[in-house]
Amino acid sequence: MSSALTDLFPHPIVQAPMAGGVSVPRLAAAVSEAGGLGFLAAGYKTADGMYQEIKQLRGLTGRPFGVNLFMPQPEYADAASVGVYAHQLSGEAAWYGTELGDPDSGRDDGYEVKLAVLLDNPVPVVSFHFGVPSREVVDSLHRVGTFVLAAATTVEEALAVRRSGADAVIAQGVEAGGHQGTHRDHPENDGAGIGIGLLSLVAQIRETVDIPVVAAGGIMRGSQIAAVLAAGASAAQLGTAFLATPESGASDLHKQALTNPLFARTELTRAFSGRPARGLVNRFLREHGRYAPAAYPEIHHLTSPLRKAAAKAGDAQGMALWAGQGHRLARDLPAGQLVHVLAGELAAAQTALTAGGGAR
Template identity: 80%
Template sequence: MSSALTDLFPHPIVQAPMAGGVSVPHLALAVSEAGGLGFLAAGYKTADGMYQEIKQLRGLTNKPFGVNLFMPQPDTADSAAVDVYAHQLAGEAAWYEAELGDPDSGRDDGYDAKLAVLLDNPVPVVSFHFGVPGHEVLESLRRVGTLTLVTATTPEEAVAVQQAGADAVIAQGVEAGGHQGTHRDIAENDGAGLGLLSLVAQVRECVSLPIVAAGGIMRGSQIAAALDAGAQAAQLGTAFLITPESGANALHKRALTDPLFVRTQLTRAFSGRPARGLVNRFMREHGPYAPSAYPEIHHLTAPLRKAAAKAQDAQGMALWAGQGHRMARELPAAELVEVLVAELAAIRTALSAHGGGAG
């Protein structure tokens, strides 16, 4: 099934926008030049910081690329619970000789300013995480020639994405590394997410939008399975996090395949919102007590995470990773795209030989 989105790039591979300095212009450049869709992550950046990265990438390639925005979050946090958690983190602050951050440092991630930049300086694709933008926002982007994608973690969320008027939906399975893109953060739903293939199949039955499958994908065979389930493309994050072009901390990259880190888990420990990462000391000690409070907890722990990285202490860092992290391959990003495409082609050839098919 062709779509305006997948017609932009030859291979059904999207590099996930990973905030926090991972999805830098040279990573997006390598993926887009190799025939996938590279992405910049505007999350936690200023509007000008986002614009400078767009300008840099445009100076390096004329290939399509995308920019990801975080939706503003409702003010639902329990300030008393945040204060209690801050008290629990006092020992971490003392250990790292760092001050805790201000939990009230901002809720909207500069959303309006970033949107204004993207309307004045249109990019080929914009995606949204943590909710659905209004119909008027999606229409304004369409008028300037930008295709829009919105993350959904349930079939119901996918229906809301279609009703809002987005061009495609990113179906994010519970296997995905980093933050779950749930539209509403409900603590009772922690850990109850759908696996990717089940989610894609269910979303395919309730919306007509093109689907980008995301969550735990590390091999061409998994891309083939996602396409066979009804997706038009696959979004990979952890697979690209380990590449030399990625801006991830070297400790983070090494941890993906380090036998010391045997599993991942969804946690609120670092940000107050469910996010999947490698289980380390900080997650074990603080995860059970972290309240539902995003972005307050993100702001609160930011100096601790920075200090841990400076101290070369992976046990205090947010080591975001999907469930397939042990399958990470230390290849240049362009070469990884080529390998994934070859694996996908091999699976399709094998299936065709046996009377089946994918995609």
């Protein structure tokens, strides 16, 4: 990573921007204050909601932080398949005593307005998910002093990030919790074995593009951070590890589910949003995942009232319990303390690696 960007956060630890109310200002502030890079998630928020969170975060810390934006989605969903899925979910709506959401509630997540806010009120770092911003957008952010990152799940996507002029690529392995940051959603790729593991992805990207790599996907321990740094990454991005902290905005049900034996594994599913996302396997995922169409954000809007009703009812079996493959390693530590623990584990792992190399 460029020295200027690295200097923003002493520890190579980035807190992933988790949309849906998880990455709140107090979480980002705690991570940044501890020497990592805290992130706000602008996804699913209004532009004013994003701006208010930025103001709140600036009141909590003077250290650098980032804001994540969702790229607008192309219109390729099959309306008929969305209607069929809505019919299949009618029983869920009746069970929870709510209505299904309007699938046509918007596709661009307020992208242009949010960009305007970030250009008028620059933040240190902006990252992008679900695609790559134009070169003009990247250049405009650079002009106001903002570093730009974008997610990639393949070498081809990393090349697109490089062409955009971004400062670094976030290599998202298939182990990652929440939504895969694929630039285009290809339903034909659904199925077992699809997706690249993080270490392989980092190595492939490092040999193909000449910009720094931030590694993301299933990282829960400092020893894993050491592994991705050894593979060529400049920093590691952790989501599920910070989801369990008291500062995160995740519900108590979600936090408890991470280590609850009832939720033994994760799967990539379209059940809740219409886009592949990794979550803990619960009843809703098992019953509806196989039928959910490739229709994002239509399915996200459709199921939003169901997810909220399940959370209100205290029913984790109906919630979107996003989590990475390392979820069982979650630790109930304050976010700042977790950064320090991870940094200590990283240092110990690197020392052991150096000592082992020297012994040979």
